[in-house]
Amino acid sequence: MLIKKAGIILKKESSEPRRIGEELVDWFTAKSINAVVDEITPDMDILVILGGDGTLLHVADQASRYGIPVVGVNLGDLGFLTEVVVKDRYEALEKIMAGSVVIENRLMLKVRLKSKDDESSWQYALNDVVISKGNVDRLVELSTWADDEYITTYKADGLIFSTPTGSTAYNLSAGGPIVRPDLHAILVTPICPFMLESRPVLLPHTTRLATKVAGPVNDVKIIVDGRSAWDMREDDILEVRAAGNPLRLICSPQKGYFEILRSKLNWGGRANCILTADGQTKS
Numbered sequence: 001m002l003i004k005k006a007g008i009i010l011k012k013e014s015s016e017p018r019r020i021g022e023e024l025v026d027w028f029t030a031k032s033i034n035a036v037v038d039e040i041t042p043d044m045d046i047l048v049i050l051g052g053d054g055t056l057l058h059v060a061d062q063a064s065r066y067g068i069p070v071v072g073v074n075l076g077d078l079g080f081l082t083e084v085v086v087k088d089r090y091e092a093l094e095k096i097m098a099g100s101v102v103i104e105n106r107l108m109l110k111v112r113l114k115s116k117d118d119e120s121s122w123q124y125a126l127n128d129v130v131i132s133k134g135n136v137d138r139l140v141e142l143s144t145w146a147d148d149e150y151i152t153t154y155k156a157d158g159l160i161f162s163t164p165t166g167s168t169a170y171n172l173s174a175g176g177p178i179v180r181p182d183l184h185a186i187l188v189t190p191i192c193p194f195m196l197e198s199r200p201v202l203l204p205h206t207t208r209l210a211t212k213v214a215g216p217v218n219d220v221k222i223i224v225d226g227r228s229a230w231d232m233r234e235d236d237i238l239e240v241r242a243a244g245n246p247l248r249l250i251c252s253p254q255k256g257y258f259e260i261l262r263s264k265l266n267w268g269g270r271a272n273c274i275l276t277a278d279g280q281t282k283s
Helices: 015-030 053-066 086-098 257-265
Strands: 005-010 034-037 046-051 070-074 102-106 109-114 123-125 128-132 140-146 149-156 158-162 185-191 201-204 209-213 220-224 227-232 237-242 247-251
Touching: 005 015, 005 053, 015 034, 015 046, 015 086, 046 053, 053 070, 053 123, 053 247, 070 086, 109 128, 109 220, 109 227, 123 220, 128 237, 140 158, 149 158, 149 185
Parallel strands: 005 034, 005 046, 046 070, 070 247
Antiparallel strands: 102 247, 109 123, 109 237, 128 158, 128 220, 140 149, 140 209, 158 185, 185 201, 209 237, 220 227
16 A cells, blocks of 8 residues: 555544654654644545544544545544554554555445525534434434335434444444444434334435424434534424445454454453354364
8 A cells, every 4th residue: 555645633632642643753754654643635645543433533524535545543442443452553554554454435424404495515424313302301203214205203312324334333322233334224223212113224325314303393403423413493304315435444454343343342252163164163
């Protein structure tokens, strides 16, 4: 992987990322690579994220728009997206430069809010788009369509539209399924639904989704990748669909998907045997 210019994105309000970032600038410079901190430009060959998943989510839109491969160095807690352990950062970057990496195209969502007289610009999400009822006690009713076909009216605390990447985020907490990130699909998951029959739905990534509030509207908010985007009012329609540009995420070649899940979700134990291609097992 030929790298001439690298971007380094730092987690805000913390001194450790700044220190590590300055060391990375020196490391790149010694290899005749131009390194820039907290900037994203189309001519960059790689983005190195120093922080947690939230830091990566913050720049996913720009990175996907420019097609810049992104690698995350985890300085946060869980780190589903920022897979590289901080002590392994130089080893990981050496392997990236040598071409020993896997780059996955992660589906992103785009979303906009339409009112009677206006429509917002598109916003983009790598994890999810959430409709939340805020602090009011009553449930919100959300009539939802897929490609102009009526699905149902969810009566719940809210509704989550998630990518497979985001399936291990709020979707998982709300009882939705874990979906491998290489699948192109959109998940629709109600938050604490009134009726137990209201279950999560997995739809093709080509699906065009729309939802509106049915009944009284009071403090209903739309949150895009953890950022408050809009207040939803009566007769507003939220449109959700797959974005045209995926995020190019550099993944660890040493760790498999389920190994990461076992580690991050504290799933039980490690396998005591290996299943070979011919169906045999070995310790």
